[in-house]
Amino acid sequence: MTINPQTPMGLAPEALFGGFAEAPVQSARAFRALLEAMARPGTIWQVEGAAPPAPLSIAAGVAILTLCDGTTPLHLAGAADCLAVRDWVTFHAGAPLCAAQGAMFAVGTWAELMPVDQFRIGDPDYPDRAATLIVEMPALAPTGPRLTGPGIRETVHLSLPETAAFRANRALFPLGFDTLLCSGDQIAGLPRSTHVEDL
Amino acid sequence: MTDQAYNFAYLDEQTKRMIRRAILKGVAVPGYQVPFASREMPMPYGWGTGGVQVTAACLVPEDRLKVIDQGADDTTNAVSIRKFFQRTAGVEVTEATAEATVIQTRHRIPETALSEGQILVYQVPIPEPLRFLEPRETETRKMHELEEYGLMHVKLYEDIARHGEIATSYAYPVKVEGRYVMDPSPIPKFDNPKLGGNAAIQLFGAGREQRIYAVPPYTQVVSLDFDDHPFVASKAPHDCDLCGASESYLDEVITDDQGSRMYVCSDTDFCATRQEAGHHGRLGVPQFSSKKIAKSLEGFCAAEGVTE
């Protein structure tokens, strides 16, 4: 694709950079990390290849490039809903931007995503039609609340922003949203199936 | 070498994203069948297109891929699928279960225990465990929604009433994490105990029926049964005639027209590895391996037109 900063789309030139340079291979590696993260809740994985504009983390950028496209409405919450991110998402993923209620994906800090019960939790006959929240975290560490459930051999610990909302979400199972937690180039998964307990 | 005319792992990026999203939702709701817009693949529906699409969405260039059919690496369809990914993804291939990072399988779970970092991709013909009890998708979907699995228990119970035991020997239904009843694909029920608590990620792809589902590692998977008729993982009451294994699933091979038979491991890698380690069974002379048997069948396979 030829890149012309004067495209009629009216994007800022910065928006044209920071995508995957070699999408088929980079998105494949990124997906494997996301798959491991979601299949082994609480484990922390490193990803690379995206350089999204602030305030998005590398990991959130990688998740968007790997999973979002023109068929997946994306909600930008709080500071993420800025011109630079809107342009970057539009150019590199083509995801239509939308309000929280219609989103398949949403990105922002935990506080910005509140209240999380505004997101889709799926339908009783199609529980897959639920949102995936990409949560920007100040840091990720294997400490804090205890996680148990599918994907976890015994127990693991993960520095979650809170526990009450995740417990409420687990109570909805098989409905509920799924969560990817991002910090810098690190990512961890918290599917709706995970039981979360305060220590 | 990757065939430059095609994208890495054949599928276009948009298709892979769609499949990847379905896989992640499947992982988040273990045992639930996620609908996905299966594509026409260059091999026929029913020949592993679901597994191939899932594998294509998972592969990275660093992977070592193993493909088995009926437990064997050298059955024609396994060869065809392995060749497809060598050509379109340029990945390394292997027969050794322990060395593989992604294993695509039809009808078996390898005997060698899987480990973290491995993905087992199942080819699934009919993903709906309730389908033969209720042909309508609209009905079975409702039954899953309401956890209405009474019909399945009635069917199993009728078996017991008529035959004294549950007369399902493969594709034996399981319940995942106490919620969804799931079809484990047509693996023999001997393999069912390996579904639960497995260290690997297990992904199931049904191309024609447009469904993907998953069993994450260390997930509870229980074969349906009754207190007075517990599930039994059965196999032929023999040892492998080549490697002497007593705990592996066996194929029965007819060796002459007088009804003579031999029993050999269906998992060819498992059997060969044991033989190399010096184990041998009743007929286990070193030059007589299961690979040789597969080879002797090749003329038969070609004549039958099994070309893809």
Place this chain on the structure above:
Amino acid sequence: MYVAVKGGERAIDNAHAWLAEERRGDPAVSELSLAQIRVQLKLAVNRVMAEGSLFDPDLAALAIKQSRGDLIEAIFLIRAYRTTLPRHGASNPIDTAEMAVDRRVSATFKDLPGGQVLGPTFDYTHRLLDFKLAAEGGVGPVATAPATQGPVPHVTEMLNRDGLIEEAPRDDTPPPDLTRTPLELPASRPLRLQAITRGDEGFILSMAYSTQRGYGRTHAFVGELRIGAVAVEMEIPELGFAVEIGEIEVTECETVNQFKGSKTEPPQFTRGYGLVFGQSERKAIAMSLVDRALRWKELGEDFSGAPAQDEEFVLYHADNIQATGFLEHIKLPHYVDFQAELELVRRLRAETMAMREAVQ
């Protein structure tokens, strides 16, 4: 790189080589060209385009050659190719009222504006083998008439003016795409039509025939059948208007169905619709009958249990690529499952025998 050298691999390669030789056949016989297939086996090409869901006569001809004339195999080749093509956008709906008609007949009116045009049809030919064709006889010049001028109005529009037929208001909602989203039931009419138009001709024909014989009868008349070329236009966002990107040949059939009214609808004629790539007359008529049969719910009719009324049955079984793949996969090895069954039957027999002996 470690390559697993396999007996199975050589068997496959050899089988493919043999297949290629069989495809060519006796080299003393001259080879078929794609142009010959495209021009002289046009109806086969049309079927491959229709069920392959790709309008490209050259590729369809290639697929027919490669598949040795096995049309389902050819359709499969086209489908597998089609699915790899990038999507640049969606065209505007074609306007069949603007069709340059080669054939246009109505069974409901003796004559009508635009006239009846028989066109190149097998109808009224006597089905006698023409041995002259075996001698490669050429065709002399045929009479021509001036092309029809201007749009040819649809018969159903004429009935609509009198309020005798159900309204079919224009709906600009983008239709769902069967090839990009998994089939979900209940299906909307656009989705059903998509599934039927690429469904197997034989299956759709049998379904339509079953409605005529009373399994979900719809009392269909062919209001109009038209075949001809229509322009395909696409909106180009950068230009702000639509440009013609090509021309395709289609067959359109609209049935007019007797309808005595239901709990929700007044007595009026209702519609069934068929639209198929190329000259595919049998398929278009069959499609319109099956479409009408599937509309029982929206017209407030009763479900009589007929297969052609059963959306799930029709849509899940119409696709010959899905059907043939699954059907033929049973020739793949199944010895693991068979072994499990063998053990089960042996065990059950042993138990029965033991019980019999105990009784004796």
